[in-house]
Amino acid sequence: MITQDLSIARNYLQQGEVIGLPTETVYGLAGNAFDEIAIQKIYSIKQRPATNPLIVHVGSLEQATGFITAFPPPLKALAEKFWPGPLTLLLNKTDRIPNVVTAGSNRVAIRIPDHPLTLQLLQQLDFPLVAPSANPYTKISPTTAEQVEEYFGDRVRIILQGGACTKGLESTIVGMEENEVVVYRLGAIAVEQLESVVGTVQIRNQAEKILLAPGMTKKHYSPATPLIITPDPIDYQQKHPDKQIGIFLKGDENPEEVAPFFYKRLQELDQLGYDLLIANYFPEEGLGRTLNDRLRRASREEI
Numbered sequence: 001m002i003t004q005d006l007s008i009a010r011n012y013l014q015q016g017e018v019i020g021l022p023t024e025t026v027y028g029l030a031g032n033a034f035d036e037i038a039i040q041k042i043y044s045i046k047q048r049p050a051t052n053p054l055i056v057h058v059g060s061l062e063q064a065t066g067f068i069t070a071f072p073p074p075l076k077a078l079a080e081k082f083w084p085g086p087l088t089l090l091l092n093k094t095d096r097i098p099n100v101v102t103a104g105s106n107r108v109a110i111r112i113p114d115h116p117l118t119l120q121l122l123q124q125l126d127f128p129l130v131a132p133s134a135n136p137y138t139k140i141s142p143t144t145a146e147q148v149e150e151y152f153g154d155r156v157r158i159i160l161q162g163g164a165c166t167k168g169l170e171s172t173i174v175g176m177e178e179n180e181v182v183v184y185r186l187g188a189i190a191v192e193q194l195e196s197v198v199g200t201v202q203i204r205n206q207a208e209k210i211l212l213a214p215g216m217t218k219k220h221y222s223p224a225t226p227l228i229i230t231p232d233p234i235d236y237q238q239k240h241p242d243k244q245i246g247i248f249l250k251g252d253e254n255p256e257e258v259a260p261f262f263y264k265r266l267q268e269l270d271q272l273g274y275d276l277l278i279a280n281y282f283p284e285e286g287l288g289r290t291l292n293d294r295l296r297r298a299s300r301e302e303i
């Protein structure tokens with residue numbers, strides 16, 4: 001059931017149930033971060049391996065500070081600049097954060113989402129919320145409440161209606177190694193925006209490492225229709241008149257304008273019964289870098 005009623009959402013969360021929840025990036029599957037049974041439910045609904053940890057969502061910087069042992073100055077500067085917003089920070093956790101949340105790691109991923117309903121909800125609760133993106137494992141992340149309902153139906157108690165996500169791409173995940181600021185997942189905050197605050201950052205896109213590991217053939221963010229990346233989509237389409245081809249992106253679009261609708265458009269094209277979807281990469285800068293990362297992971301092959 002889709003609802004705008006915050007008190008219903010709050011009650012379910014207090015009872016240890018899982019709900020769909022809007023953020024500015026993508027919708028999440030949320031539960032009480034202190035409730036291990038709620039956490040198990042999230043993993044099981046999402047069919048996600050328990051080795052893949054969850055992001056803890058909080059309502060204020062003070063609340064975040066209570067869950068970590070230290071706040072390295074560069075990460076604190078990023079938090080002050082971008083929170084509430086699509087920035088997730090990896091920080092050393094106190095034992096208030098259960099180990100199941102971090103899959104045993106001593107670092108917890110934390111963010112303050114920038115969505116009025118969800119912020120209000122977080123500020124009313126006396127526990128933080130874990131929330132992975134509300135898609136079945138490896139599927140395309142949802143940017144509307146209706147898409148979450150289509151994915152999970154009655155498997156989630158309710159979905160809080162917060163409209164279409166304004167960013168449409170997951171948060172950028174950042175941490176530190178030695179004295180370097182490291183980006184672990186490209187996201188809705190561009191690398192250049194981070195660098196304007198903390199100087200040069202390293203990019204170690206973990207998800208890519210996971211994909212490259214032997215035996216890992218499953219694609220993330222992937223449509224059921226094969227997606228092919230080609231430098232000239234129109235030319236490709238003309239050369240393959242035997243195939244029903246859907247053009248996803250020609251690559252000359254403005255990445256900032258494409259980002260909010262990227263997943264939705266991919267999702268919709270995927271429903272239309274094409275043999276093949278095609279797209280081209282963006283220039284490797286700004287949100288183009290994030291979109292290229294998602295294109296790479298959604299595609300089966302590059303030509």
Ligand code: TXA
Nearest residue numbers: 025027028053054055102107108109131132133170171
């Ligand atoms: O925009 C977002 O971040 C959305 C919205 C709902 O907030 N959430 C999201 O969660 O994208 P999820 O679970 O789909 O992706 C979180 C990523 C995963 O790749 C996970 O491995 C990584 O964050 N992660 C979470 N906790 C971590 C930790 N303690 N250490 C390293 N990586 C972590």
Ligand code: MG
Nearest residue numbers: 132133141170
């Ligand atoms: Mg996800």
